[in-house]
Amino acid sequence: MNTNITQLLEKYFGFSAFRPGQEQVVETLLAGRSALAVFPTGGGKSLCYQLPALCFDGVTIVVSPLIALMKDQIDFLTARGIAAARLDSSLSLDEVKRIGDGLADGSLRLLYVSPERFNNERFLGQLQRTKISLFAIDEAHCISEWGHNFRPDYLKLADAAKRYGAERVLALTATATPQVVKDIHEAFGITPDDGIVTGFYRPNLELVTTPVTATERDTVLLRVLKQRPPGPTIVYVTLQKTAERLAELLSEAGLPAEPYHAGMEDEARSAVQERWMASDKGIVVATIAFGMGIDKSNVRYVYHYNLPKSLESYSQEIGRAGRDGQPSVCHILACLDDVPTLENFVFGDTPTRSALHSLLSDLLSRGLEFDIALYDLSVRHDIRQLVLKTILTYLELNGILRQGTPFYAAYEFRPLPGQTAKSIAAAFPEAHRTLVENIFEAATKGRLWYKLNPEDASLALAVERGRIVRVLEVLEERGHIELRTADVRQRFYRLNPSDDTEALTDELDSRFALREKNELARLAKVVKLIGLGSCQTNALTGYFGERRTTPCGHCSFCLTGEAQRLPESTPPHPIPASLRDELTALRDAHPDALREDRQLARFLCGISSPAVSKARIGRHKCFGILEDHPFGAVLGWLSTEL
Template sequence: MPERIQATLKQYFGYDELLPGQLEVMQHLLAGKSTAAVFPTGGGKSLCYQLPALLLPGVTVVVSPLIALMKDQIDALTARGIAARRLDSTLSADEYRTVMEQLRDGTLRMLYVAPERFNNERFREAISRVRVSLFAVDEAHCLSEWGHNFRPDYLKLAGFARDIESERVLALTATATPPVLEDICRIFAIAPECAVRTGFYRPNLQLITTPVSPGQRDSLLLKELESHPPGATIVYVTLQKSAEAVADKLAAAGWPARAYHAGMKDEQRTAVQEWFMASDDAVVVATIAFGMGVDKADIRYVYHYNPPKSLENYAQEIGRAGRDGQPSRCHLLFCRDDLNVLENFIYGDTPEENSLQGLIQELFTGEPEFDLALHELSARHDIRPLVLRTLLTYLELDGLLEGGTPFYSEYKFKPLLSSGEILSRFEGERKTFLEGVFRQAKKGRSWLGLDPGVAANALHCPRDRVIRALDWLGEQGMLEVKAAGVRHRYRRLQTPDDRDALATSLHQRLLKREQAEMGRLRQVLDLAALQDCRSAALAAHFGETLKAPCGHCSGCGGEASRLPEAQKVVIPSGLTDKLAPLLAEKGDVLASPRTIARFLCGVSSPRLSRAKLSGHALFGALAEVPFGQVMSWAQSLETAPAELDALE
């Protein structure tokens, strides 16, 4: 091991040796080469950028999707005397100022941000002025359209890294299949020899699957907990209401169990996470919102009360067990009926083709340069926000649109000194300029509002100058500044010859993604039904071939059994009569079989939410019925004369 890496490893992190793959990644980075690292969960990915950050000049920018993950890592780094901070929405104005001052004066070694932070024009302007030696992207599989958790903001990170002139990039993930790794390397221009993949298989994890019916599951989970020594445990569920219900049942049976999901308040989630981290036998019943930010080595058990939505999710979730290398049990309680809920989520993402036609007409009509409020656009065309951002990204990648820097349409500020005191600190043109800015502000009850674009036009100056002035006054403690009303800039590069054809093409692309997600779900079903070694099959999915079966999974132990068929669910005969008055009243909203199916399966959309139908008694009435079956039933409503007469 090179001397400076070894000395830094010992001095700051207290280790004598590196884990497999870490040295190779660090040497590539220190040689100035962009690199990819595919390590199993708990394989030491974070050290691959934390240690080089101490040996490189400038700042290391770490892009991470979870605030909890950032906080835990920063707390650990700060305890070691390493200058690391984060920028996120939870920071106060004073905390934000402190971080920006440390970034500018060069005392900051690592800055953690979410990918969405690059949509913030204030941040992009600030980061472009400092030297970024390393741009590290955690959960890098999110930037691949073939990955299991594609996020449009991730796909743009390569462009952001180029824009801020980052000297090297490190892409990290635990769940990249070979095609996804190829995609990551292509997007970030990483040479094949700089893609470092260590073994996926972890021999201390025992993979168990037990087929269950809905009525058996609670008693089996309790029996499992009782038959093994106490230990830190995660029980994964699909729905927030399931997290609450299962946690209550376990607590009633005497187990130290608490729920965790995205619907809880921040302080509640933080309290549960801190309780879990400090306990040797805590049981957290959680949705997938729990896990990525939890760096706890001694998790002994991971139960899947509901199936994961993909093998990648499964690998990520079981990977949180046994990071200390000790034996840990990962038990999937597989109920086929649960697949309906996961399928409904998948089908609910695909908008109607006429929604896409309306979107394309709006985007390719009018001035060539325009700006949008995405939540308003989403509501207008009944397209979920994440799907809308994906569509806009497609149009950028296809060369039809070019995205510009998002901006805030409104700034608010509250003077912490009188305007006279502030202006007395300036002379000449600067003082005149600030007087003009203050005159453009509109007085509110306690804040003053300012549209930077309007102010810039009135003062005949660039918009950026107005923003920089407000930010600087805020950083100096003269104003408290807030920004709101984010809008996204776009420039039309081409106008399609046939807009309807483009809408149809995009719809087909989304349908293809829908089928790909359904395929991922089928892979989970195939693994659960497998009679052979589960560990070997899962490793093969991620490009690793085991030399021999693991010897301790359900397949190797002969415990695998045939999965029962899903229970046949019949749509109630009286549902048509119950639905008829609602269709008569809200026919403009429930205007197609897919929208009706969404509503009855409990899958919301912007239009359903705006019409306040998510709280209706029939919303989710058929949540246990396959989406395709409900949509076929809804299509029959259009052709049944008696039912149509009832709606008039």
């Protein structure tokens, strides 16, 4: 490694040497090639793009779904004099303008964005005018259709990197099986030799599994928390209501516990996080999003009050413990009563065949070019938006559709204080003044805001839509107006007018059935690991392709020499006979939401859907009444009773 890089490492990051794998990744990028870094959680992935960013002439785009990571890393970088920023919907007009200026004049070194930002028409326009020296994708396993956390927006990133001229790509992840590694290499054109996998084994993590019944779990958790020396602790749970209840229980027992989940206000969540970060004994009871991208090295305990949904999730969550290399405990309170709830999350994402057929019939009847609003389509066909995005991605991959650049059907703007439409137009030379005046005239004026549909204005003014949008952006950039966008539309082109709706429906139905089967199998692997009659640590690392032959000596099997036996799950309460008549009446009243057996089974198991939300029956007394029953058993009951 050249001396300059070593000096930058020490000057900006305070390190005299690299961690395993970092130097090889940095050298690959500096040589002009793309790379994949598969490091364990806390293994120093972020340095692999932060350090090279200082050496390149151009901006490093960092794509991450983790807002917490963005905020923490930007604070870290700016404190060291490195120009870094994030672009998201929470920013003020002035902040967005400063970022745009930094991209334009080349002063911005790193820009953090979410993958959804690549559906933003204005952002894509900025990228076309920006030199991208490095395109870094965090959580890159999300690009794999068969990975544990597939996100359709990630499939667009490989195309975006090429389209906007990124000079090199860096894909990063902590949880990739050999198949997912292969998918990442293929998607981003990374050669196998430039994939750096440092291993998953963490010798300082003690993996403890304690089989429990649902009734004794609270008592066991309280006991172990009080027996062990205090230290920064995360207790992972599945449901928001469990986080609230458990945090209250622990607090009443004198433990410094607080809840953290997506249902809390942003301000409250941030306050909980900040208090925990500053504490050397705080306990946060959280749903699975907590901890992602947060750099706290001295987490001593990670408890799983509920079962993790997959070995990938488990590995990622326990990876937040002991990043300082000191001994830490990762403890699962294993209860089979968790299985139906975790399975329900999987079943909730599987659309019915009739919903797929309805959606495809709709899409394929719209002509060779059309645009859609995802929310409207989701409600109309009772398919969750993330699932809908996945379907549209499948149709693109199969050559049925091609997505164009998303656009906003509505732009709203208002002159800033001291300015008027007339004064704004007068600030431009005559060649452009008329167009500015015409845009104001074409817009519908409210009390403060003008509203404009660029498509309609394009037809009325005989001016290209893109030029109208660019004028609005220039007005904003020069401080004349405040601009905001609404009603995002996805544009699509039909590639083959003769597509067979029935055949496509069958294909997608089979594909989602396979996805459902795979997700259920992931959960089954967690249960198998808990009851394994051999080293559990070696089995976990082996799942990710790292083969170890020597027992770890610090998992439950190695410590006890015995396989754990899980108690039988609590039998669900009997389904009351009176429910049949009530459901018949409910189905008749809400056919769009409850017509199919799978729709009704989701409703009874407490799984919401767009149609249930639209019908406003999520608070009905029957919603979730059978949430303790296996989904398959509820489906079977419905098929015989209704």
